[in-house]
Amino acid sequence: MPRALRPLSPDLQIYRPQLTSVMSITHRATGVALSAGALLLVWWLASAAAGPDAYARLHALLATDLGLTAMLVWTFALFYHLCNGIRHLFWDAGRGFGLRTIYASGWTVFGTSIALTAIAWILSSKV
Amino acid sequence: MPAATSPRPALDWLKHLLEETVTLIRSSEQQPRVTLLRRFPVPRNFALPGNARIQHGRTWRAPPGAKRVKRFEIYRYDPDSGENPRIDTFEVDVGSCGPMVLDVLIKIKSEIDSTLTFRRSCREGICGSCAMNIDGSNWLACTRTIAGTAEPSTIYPLNHLPIIKDLVPDLTHLYAQYALIEPWLKTRGPVPERERLQSPAEADRLNGKDGKGPAACILCFCCTAGCPSHWWNGQRFLGPAALLQAWRWLADTRDEAAGERLDALEDPFRLYRCHTILNCTRTCPKGLNPGQAIGAIKQKIAQRRS
Numbered sequence: 001m002p003r004a005l006r007p008l009s010p011d012l013q014i015y016r017p018q019l020t021s022v023m024s025i026t027h028r029a030t031g032v033a034l035s036a037g038a039l040l041l042v043w044w045l046a047s048a049a050a051g052p053d054a055y056a057r058l059h060a061l062l063a064t065d066l067g068l069t070a071m072l073v074w075t076f077a078l079f080y081h082l083c084n085g086i087r088h089l090f091w092d093a094g095r096g097f098g099l100r101t102i103y104a105s106g107w108t109v110f111g112t113s114i115a116l117t118a119i120a121w122i123l124s125s126k127v
Numbered sequence: 128m129p130a131a132t133s134p135r136p137a138l139d140w141l142k143h144l145l146e147e148t149v150t151l152i153r154s155s156e157q158q159p160r161v162t163l164l165r166r167f168p169v170p171r172n173f174a175l176p177g178n179a180r181i182q183h184g185r186t187w188r189a190p191p192g193a194k195r196v197k198r199f200e201i202y203r204y205d206p207d208s209g210e211n212p213r214i215d216t217f218e219v220d221v222g223s224c225g226p227m228v229l230d231v232l233i234k235i236k237s238e239i240d241s242t243l244t245f246r247r248s249c250r251e252g253i254c255g256s257c258a259m260n261i262d263g264s265n266w267l268a269c270t271r272t273i274a275g276t277a278e279p280s281t282i283y284p285l286n287h288l289p290i291i292k293d294l295v296p297d298l299t300h301l302y303a304q305y306a307l308i309e310p311w312l313k314t315r316g317p318v319p320e321r322e323r324l325q326s327p328a329e330a331d332r333l334n335g336k337d338g339k340g341p342a343a344c345i346l347c348f349c350c351t352a353g354c355p356s357h358w359w360n361g362q363r364f365l366g367p368a369a370l371l372q373a374w375r376w377l378a379d380t381r382d383e384a385a386g387e388r389l390d391a392l393e394d395p396f397r398l399y400r401c402h403t404i405l406n407c408t409r410t411c412p413k414g415l416n417p418g419q420a421i422g423a424i425k426q427k428i429a430q431r432r433s
Binding site: 005006007008009010011012013014015016017018019020021024088091092093094097098099100102103104107111 | 148151152153155156159163164165166167169170171172173174175176178179181202204206211212260262263264281283284285286287288289290291296297352353355358402403404405406408409416418419422423425426
């Protein structure tokens with residue numbers, strides 16, 4: 001039988017989600033989210049430059065539940081991408097490839113980015 | 128933990144979470160016992176070509192009088208039938224069976240359905256023939272205990288490969304990628320009168336002090352078949368198995384072709400499609416570290432440039 005006619009075995013559909021692959025796809029997803037967040041940052045700066053009315057309009061939008069949720073996600077995305085980026089730097093330097101180290105650093109990144117997100121929100125809510 | 132009687136349940140819960148995490152890290156070298164999801168939340172036939180979409184197969188009931196029945200959901204494909212692949216469920220009396228997943232497959236083939244097709248040879252984890260996807264990650268059927276599998280246990284062939292029959296994938300492309308890294312000793316100087324000697328330390332670079340160096344690879348392709356980068360770009364990305372072997376020859380002090388080997392690897396796809404996902408290191412049934420080897424190749428190229 002020609003090889004093209006053979007069925008392809010399933011991959012993503014059945015492969016078990018593991019810390020390794022889940023953290024990798026999260027790194028990519030947070031990177032995409034941050035790009036969108038950068039546009040919002042530009043919008044925010046532009047509205048601040050455009051005057052108090054424009055600034056107030058954007059602020060009203062961001063103060064909605066949806067706006068706050070989006071900003072919470074973006075905060076987490078920022079800290080996750082930062083922490084996991086540091087983890088990637090260690091790998092690029094040839095360190096931290098032991099399986100246990102991979103898992104320890106992975107959970108550390110998850111924990112640290114959640115903690116930093118919480119700290120950022122607690123601090124900013126007091127301003 | 129008596130969380131209910133504690134005055135600070137939130138603290139206890141945090142402590143519990145921490146303990147669970149430590150257990151997860153400690154057990155990372157073993158087969159995963161707990162995961163939040165058994166598979167990614169996508170439809171079962173998501174993005175599969177029409178002829179690869181999996182259908183429901185038949186159930187083979189356990190014989191009456193079976194003592195310890197365990198279910199195995201196994202990927203089946205019969206090239207002669209013209210039908211799509213299917214999942215058959217086998218109820219196996221594991222009370223009258225050897226301890227390993229390979230024993231189950233052999234029992235099914237000899238007692239239940241003789242058409243079940245799979246590769247096997249050494250039955251002791253050194254030939255690499257019986258590599259397959261067991262409960263969602265790749266391992267050798269002969270070194271995976273039945274007791275360590277889920278209920279029902281799912282058995283698929285290695286991922287993202289053309290299937291010849293049932294659990295037998297066509298590995299031609301993967302062998303071609305292995306051939307591309309030219310896995311043989313290359314020398315320039317005159318042939319010596321006797322063997323090319325290595326010090327124990329130099330040999331350790333290949334075999335590993337713990338026996339888990341790149342030379343211990345059995346080419347079962349569990350890692351390459353479990354690599355998402357290789358799923359999406361397998362035509363051009365060499366994959367962890369071939370790259371681990373590329374490192375095996377780069378690390379060999381007797382080899383004199385490091386420069387041309389690196390030239391062949393320095394490519395946006397062949398080497399650099401590795402995004403350090405590290406599914407390879409997670410799944411290697413021999414405990415080797417393809418991820419580390421790829422990192423070492425990248426470093427060698429970076430050092431050569433500076």
